[in-house]
Amino acid sequence: MEIKMLDLTKIFVSKDKREVHAVDHVDLTIPSGKLIGLLGPSGCGKSTTLYLLAGLLRQTQGQIYFGEDEVSDMPPEKRGIGLVFQNYALYPHMTVRENILFPLENLKVEKEEAKKRTIEMAQLVGLGEMLDRKPKELSGGQQQRVAIARALVKKPRVLLLDEPLSNLDARLRLQTREEIKRIQRETKITTVFVTHDQEEAMSISDEIVVMKDGVIQQMGEPQHVYDHPQNLFVAQFLGTPQINVFNGVVKNKKIYVNDMFISKTTLEDQTVKVGVRPEGFIVDLEKKSEFKFEIDLVETIGRDTTLIIEVPGNEGGLLDKITFKAIVDASLKIKAGDWVHFNIKPEKMYLFDLEGKLLK
Amino acid sequence: METKNNLKAWLYLAPMLILMIVFTFYPLFNAFIISFYKDYLPLANDGAGSITGYTFANYSVILKNQLFWQSIKNTFVLALVSVPVSILISLFIAVALKSIPKLKGFFQTIFFLPYVTNGIAVGMAFAVMFHRDYGLFNLVLSWFKISPIDWIGGTASWWAQMGALMIFTIWESLAFKILVFTSGLQNIDKQYYDAAKIDHATKWTIFKRITVPLLSPLILYISITSMIGALKAYNSVIGLFGEKLGGQPYSMITIVAFVYKYRSDFSFQGFYSYAASAAIILFIITLIFSLIQTTVSKKRIHY
Helix, strand or coil: CCEEEEEEEEEEECCCCCEEEEEEEEEEEECCCCEEEEECCCCCCHHHHHHHHHCCCCCCEEEEEECCEECCCCCHHHCCEEEECCCCCCCCCCCHHHHHHHHHHHCCCCHHHHHHHHHHHHHHCCCHHHCCCCHHHCCHHHHHHHHHHHHHCCCCCEEEEECCCCCCCHHHHHHHHHHHHHHHHHHCCEEEEEECCHHHHHHHCCEEEEEECCEEEEEECHHHHHHCCCEHHHHHHCCCCCCEEEEEEEECCEEEECCEEEEECCCCCEEEEEEECHHHEEECCCCCCCCEEECCEEEEECCEEEEEEEECCCCCCCCCCEEEEEEEECCCCCCCCCEEEEEECHHHEEEECCCCEECC | CHHHHHHHHHHHHHHHHHHHHHHHHHHHHHHHHHCCEECCECCCHHHCCECCEECCHHHHHHHCCHHHHHHHHHHHHHHHHHHHHHHHHHHHHHHHHHCCCCCHHHHHHHHHHHHHCCHHHHHHHHHHHCCCCCCHHHHHHHHCCCCCCCCCCCCCCHHHHHHHHHHHHHHHHHHHHHHHHHHHHHCCCHHHHHHHHHCCCCHHHHHHHHHHHHHHHHHHHHHHHHHHHHHCCCHHHHHHHHHHCCCCCCCCCCHHHHHHHHHCCCCCCCHHHHHHHHHHHHHHHHHHHHHHHHHHHHHHCCC
């Protein structure tokens, strides 16, 4: 089921009568059968968007369509959605079986059929053996899967997940996200999930939607968005360690950072922000490059070595104060205190104007 | 170190413990002893009291006493009807209050007022409302062309009297229950309701399958405390019927009223011991009720 949002807006009025545009004129089409990650920092409007889709919040303006069907004014129970809450909201006094059965009982599904579907669903999420346990007797990951089963058992048109992994520990998080992806693939249900964790969103989504201040910044396949960020916010939000941002200038088709030449460009003369991904640095062993720094700290973890460089800046403002990270091959024996010359991979470098817009 | 801490703990507990021992445990124990005294004269020997031995006769005497059985019947009917009915009503009111957030505070105050009002005074007000000729209840009934009922007067039937007492008791006990249930409802995570809504549950299903089970520990607490309270009914009878304890003398007597009547009846020997044995019987009844409630609910409340 394709989901379409047209000019979707949600304004909250706070107690002191201030208007907060939690979701601001969002136009978004989510293709049928895909797993979509709604991604952004807290307060960016991603959860609000999800609750608008669920119908638990009412939009101030705009429309929502599920396929051809307008659901903008429908109450949640009419929309045909399954929603998994952040803390799962499993009914604590019911067993796993009763929890999964609950929506079917309310829909007056025939008893035998309901039983059958409950068992099938429990098996799909891998909890066939735990049907008679109470939620508190399950681990966080298992509770999560019960919540997914409960949401899916009524065969909703759309599955919505609110921060599905945030209450799990690191190991379970990895397992569960694979699980969510598998369940989504098997059921082929259009799924929207909300997260503030970019790694999580990138790893399981077919497409990600990056939001900030209620506005969609960019949408696309995770790797594509990572490789081609449309603005500085998206570039900074995706990727760990974060992208390094230098203040630079373009003079005579050449880019300079702290008066060091780094690369050629076709752009006109102007001040720019130069974003370089940590993996975009190449150590120039011939030491020809002008772009050189004294290394402050070296962290080697596994096959990667991270060089941490603090540029203190100087009084005249010729040098900007900045700390940046470069990931290089661990086989290079670089120590703190060494001077290292860098070349930059052109595909890992982005130029933004001072408002943060990408310069082509 | 440990003994020192223990000493400290006992010290903190001491004030309450001393009060409990003086005013609860000792009287309880003493009542038990007195209930076995034979020919007890508490004022003899300059107040030291005198007895001629120990006996079970006090129990057999009151168990043969018709008034005692009357008090048992009245108390049981009152407790077994008023407790569940008042729990149901207060639960509905609490849930209803939740759905009108703006007026909730106002109504909460109104519903709580009976709790801070003197029971005997309210009882007297109800006595006026139940009056055969000038009472509010009969006025309302007359609108529906129902001829006036003598609720609490000399010609009132047992059912009418019990009805009046029941209405009064339920009304009086709502306040505290509503308060407890309202705060209990506030502690239920709103997400359960959102989840239930998305799970296509109707309002009634939500009440039955979500609200009541999640409140069940509180419902248990309320049902035990108010059952104990109802078994001790006395104030309401005095308030509504006065010292006559009924439309006809003693027709609405309760166990506590029975105990009080015998304790203050100096007309024959052994009165104190009769009162004590009735009190012990009440204690045992209360204990049995509480035990039944906890065992039943242990099977049904598991969360």
